Amino acid sequence: MPEPKPGPLAGVRVVDLTAMVMGPYCTQIMADMGAEVIKIEPPQGDNTRYISVGPVSGMSGVFVNVNRGKRSVVLDLQEESGKAAMRALIERADVFIHSMRSKAVTKLGFGYADVADINPAIVYTNCYGYGRRGPERDRPAYDDTIQAECGLPYVQQQLTGEADYVGTIIADKVAGLTALYATMMALFHRERTGEGQEVEVAMFETMASFMLVEHANGAMFDPPLGPAVYPRTVAPNRRPYRTKDGHIAVLIYNDKHWNAFIAAVQPPWASDLYATLEMRAHQIDAVYGLVAETLAERTTAEWLALFGELEIPAAPLNTPDSLFDNPHLNAVGLFETVDTPHGKVRFPGVPTWFSRTPGKVRGPAPELGADTATVLEELGLDPAAAGGAPTPTFDAIGPG
Structure with missing residues (x-):
């Protein structure tokens, strides 16, 4: 090369x-x-x-x-x-x-x-x-x-x-x-x-x-089909999930991921009511709440291992400091x-x-x-004549 x-x-x-x-x-x-x-x-x-x-x-x-x-x-x-x-x-x-x-x-x-x-x-x-x-x-x-x-x-x-x-x-x-x-x-x-x-x-x-990339949503149409908001991103239960020993971020979203999760975990609330992405999207906050109940039962490491096996997008919660390492x-x-x-x-x-x-x-x-x-x-200019005076010092000026 x-x-x-x-x-x-x-x-x-x-x-x-x-x-x-x-x-x-x-x-x-x-x-x-x-x-x-x-x-x-x-x-x-x-x-x-x-x-x-x-x-x-x-x-x-x-x-x-x-x-x-x-x-x-x-x-x-x-x-x-x-x-x-x-x-x-x-x-x-x-x-x-x-x-x-x-x-x-x-x-x-x-x-x-x-x-x-x-x-x-x-x-x-x-x-x-x-x-x-x-x-x-x-x-x-x-x-x-x-x-x-x-x-x-x-x-x-x-x-x-x-x-x-x-x-x-x-x-x-x-x-x-x-x-x-x-x-x-x-x-x-x-x-x-x-x-x-x-x-x-x-x-x-x-x-x-x-902001309106997703939040324009139903308000784009004439006549409007709904308010300018994308429900999934503002669902109150949309947050990092609590686990047995911390938190985890995971989005069990499309049908492939959802079906793999249900088959592997078999939560008691599993139902045909949540069988398709469209059905889940119309009750997304309730779905988030049900998933939250289940994720509280295992540790973060256990869930990360399972989601890795299932190829479901998941991540631990980092801090800005931890990004350096x-x-x-x-x-x-x-x-x-x-x-x-x-x-x-x-x-x-x-x-x-x-x-x-x-x-x-x-x-x-x-x-x-x-x-x-x-x-x-x-540029062929004389620095002194062009305003290029010595740099002032700022020893007396603190952070704004």
Whole structure:
């Protein structure tokens, strides 16, 4: 087999004017896949530098993970020198991506029309809270507010009895992945035609679409055949099952799995009332309750062994900490250890596999402004004149 080539995005240059998680997660994947990502930061840096623990102030775990392998350039875009440097970067870029509100980025002089005047072939990606064609276009947005607005706490309430956020910043990450695929599609179009274009990805629209994949359900039809909810996922008995000594996750769902389970266990409640998937789907919460009664009778290990024999999907309950020692994840090489100025960092790496152009963690996250002088010199600019002043220190600033 030939030696692997650089990642599939090798040679792509990205000017990254995003902050927090949605945009940086998108561009982190681009960097892992070989793109040169130049992260533009204000003199105080991306706020995400300070929101969680890290070996030094300004290098929090969240920031370090979603900004690995990038170059950091500090530019004051309120000053003409900073704007001139940004224009020089845009001229040589393939992608410009930002997460500012439309009015703000346009006021700075970097709306799509301004950027396309400099580089007509550029792919210009807007990461917004709400799309510009709607009345909410100027509202700020965060993961919690978008979770609420797209209905996540409501469906959690149907499931648990309490309106709750999901325990991960799902709106930021799903929107980041959406921004990634949208940008890649625009780059593919450019490869075919030479045309650049503007792309818009809004968190609210993204999460509304994401939620309605299954929850649109009967409400899609005209006239509606039922409410916009998928009953199985909000059944109160849908939860990890208690066993004799812990918990287990298992979905005894299709007819093949159901029949194998009934034949092997022969629970007293087995009945023709639950014989087919369609019949079970119409009384899914009751089915979950019956299965729960039976699973409480054996240990987790006993059930895992049986479900393995029957090829029924089942899993133990892990914690985020335990993922670092998961035998499967380590066998496939998910984690990559990188030397950084502040010690070794074990990154959760690239989850995809390419036979010819594999991705990898390209390096640590940058110190604030670490690449300002180098990048500006590459553009033929004087770093001092272009706003590339020495990086400020943050010793007095703690986590946000």
